[in-house]
Amino acid sequence: MTTTRIPVAGEGFKPYEVLVGQGLLQNAVGHIAPFLKNRRVFIITDANVAPLHLGPLEAQFTAAGFTVETLVVEAGEQTKSWEGLQQVTDAFVAAGLDRKDIVLAFGGGVIGDLTGFACAVYMRGIDFIQIPTTVLAQVDSSVGGKTAIDHPQGKNLIGAFHQPRLVLCDLDVLTTLPARQIRCGYAEIIKYGLLGDHAFFDWLEANDAAVLALEPEAIRHAVARSVEMKAEIVAQDEREGGKRALLNLGHTFGHALEAEVGFGDLLLHGEAVAIGMAQAFRYSSATGGCAASEAERAIAAVRHAGLPTAMSDIRNAPFDPDKLLVHMGHDKKAEGGTLTFVLVEGIGKAFVAKRVDRQSVHDFLVRDGAQLQDA
């Protein structure tokens, strides 16, 4: 299989490439060495990835004469926190990293977001390279430079835009992922079809089983097409002044659910996005913007992949609509106290809707299964 190279270039940042293919990590030093100014690398990974994949990566750099230092953090969303950030930056200080050093974020989206943010603020900015090891991180979080930690009131509330210098998506590392995590990545993959590429959605409808089974050609196409779409949008609007918000389809609803359950294994990000996308289609259909048949088809495709599509699919449902609305008020797309949502006219036709009526969202949430606290 050949390696696909996708350029990411925009006005406000240094261009970089996303490499997608098999066996990339077997030549990690070859890909990464051109970016190293000091003869050392600092790797951040988590406690699940380390025993599975860290050894060969460290050994390669050591054999090539580089000093390798590694920090292994706890796995899971809870690590995208002030404590997680403190742990990482303390390790940078202890290692004496300087502005010529490069950090490797070796893990899923949690590691990429946390490492990227630590690199954005340490010494006011040092370089990092993304080596995403989950489907979700390969198709989405490793590309585009959004880095952050969570706040109890809202997802990714403390963060920075900080682009990586290179992204290495080695499809081979995905084979050790649990099925639930592959499905989470699929949620962000189908998001691209739903927001702006009907042909990709059609292809996914026909090939979801092959993608979820990580069949080589299917997963390669799914990752490459997703990255291509993200790169195209980020190139036009790195700081989310307009079009980039489309990548947030399902996230205003989904992030509120994640915050409400307290950011943990009960509801993973991809699952929250899956429910959120279904809600965006149902809300758009209920308010007359999208044909019911389109909404049904979109939601059926998400459900067919084994993803949740309703709040009642979450174990500790029901949710209080007022509490969800408080979280939505902390969404980064909100403006002057008004809510912004990504809504749809149909499959592949998402748009940004500003000043969405709060009461209509409240009523929708109740119809969609949220329950008033005193009811």
Ligand SMILES: NC(=O)c1ccc[n+]([C@@H]2O[C@H](COP(=O)([O-])OP(=O)(O)OC[C@H]3O[C@@H](n4cnc5c(N)ncnc54)[C@H](O)[C@@H]3O)[C@@H](O)[C@H]2O)c1
């Ligand atoms: N920055 C962005 O643009 C962006 C985009 C989408 C999502 N995100 C963020 O990404 C995070 C979710 O990322 P995620 O789904 O990758 O979660 P994650 O980083 O928690 O990884 C999921 C799980 O898989 C394990 N894992 C990782 N690689 C593995 C492998 N190869 N084999 C076996 N296990 C492995 C991890 O240890 C973890 O338990 C969320 O915090 C979300 O907000 C950010």
Ligand SMILES: O=C(O)C(=O)C[C@@H](O)[C@H](O)[C@H](O)COP(=O)(O)O
């Ligand atoms: O890259 C983007 O832009 C996205 O919105 C991608 C999302 O999948 C991702 O979850 C992102 O972290 C959400 O950003 P936020 O600004 O809503 O926190």
Ligand SMILES: [Zn+2]
């Ligand atoms: Zn997301």
